[in-house]
Amino acid sequence: MRLSSRQIELQDSYSEIQDYYESEGWSDGLPIVPATEDLVVKMIEPSGLSPDIELGVIQPSNKIVTVEKVAINSVMAGCKPQYFPVVLAAVKAVLKDEFNVGGVQATTGGAACVVVVNGPIRDQIGIHSDAACFGPGFRANATIGRAVRLVIRNLGELIPGVMDKATLSTPGRFSFCFGENESRSPWESRQEELGYSKDTNMVTLLGIRGVYNVFDSSSSGKLALDTLVKSVVTEGFANYYQIGSGAQITLVLSPEHANEIAAEGLSKNDIKEFIFANARMPISRLKEKAHWSNRVWPESIDIDDDDTLVPITTCAEDIVVLVAGGDGRHSAWLAGWGVTRIVSELI
Secondary structure: OOOOOOOOOOOOOHHHHHHHHHHOOOOOOOOOOOOOHHHHHHHHHHHOOOOOOEEEEEOOOOEEEEHHHHHHHHHHHOOOHHHHHHHHHHHHHHOOHHHOHHHHHHOOOOOEEEEEEEOOHHHHOOOOOOOOOOOOOOHHHHHHHHHHHHHHHHHHOOOEOOOEOOOOOOHHHOOOEEEOOHHHOOOOOHHHHOOOOOOOOEEEEEEEEEEEEEEOOOOOHHHHHHHHHHOOOOOOOHHHHOHHHOOOEEEEEOHHHHHHHHHOOOOHHHHHHHHHHHOEEEHHHHOOOOOHHHOOOOOOOOOOOOOOEEEOOOOHHHEEEEEOOOOOOEEEEEEEOOOOOOEEEEO
8 A cells, every 4th residue: 555645754762753743733732653654554454445535625724635644643543443434434524514624623712523423333343422421531432533633633734823713722622522322312313313224324523612511310301301401591602692603502411311301202303392492592691791792693583672582593403412421310512613513424
């Protein structure tokens, strides 16, 4: 297999190699695996793909992203070759115009790219979807998410303080990847919602501002859902100001909450409709605060009427409901960034 990337000779010194990557701006601050030719070839070979296949153009650098370039960053991130198809699919999703990666990753809001994995490949390669799935401890989750972010950083040239203008940023920019916990979900999985079979492997990419954990120990699933909804009816929650530009939101329900809600007869669509109908803010609580100067609203929103209720999205379909995590009564909102769309790609 012939690679086209420029090769650099360095002394066989762990410290020197790490220092070199850091000095060139290719590191996320954590130690990297040196992308030697043999490791890059081993990353690509099982896929049967040619290294020079072009996946698309990444913004804002306007660089062409190839299989080889993705493989290099996957090696650096510590991926195993069996993870590579997931990374490739995630990068393809990142490159879609509607995801708007240049905007998502350059914003002062410091949005993170989240990789959600569905289908049999999730268990086959060890992508964790149960207890502590948002956190550290799982190589597939950690390295797949990291590889996607390194592609964004190194090929998109979204370097903090240069093109990446995040005020605070987020730890989610090191890595954020998890699987939907399909085995513990009472509902159809993400890929089934989109019209595919349960055996279909898929990645979904979210651009999010943050993770808002909500605890609820109600005896009723509907009461828990009500708590979850009321937790986001608050000033400063940016989704309310940017629904006109396509802002979406994702609710990740823990298995306990999900099964209790389902036992009371609610489907995923029912949950979306409930959120859309009830997660609304009056103009009086939004006016002259937070993102007021950057508000993007449909014409149907009457800003002169303080009692006008602004929904958290423009429609129920812009709300995504997933099931993930382990035991415990914690669920979470993944608040969407304003100018991006949630995208999916088959693996």
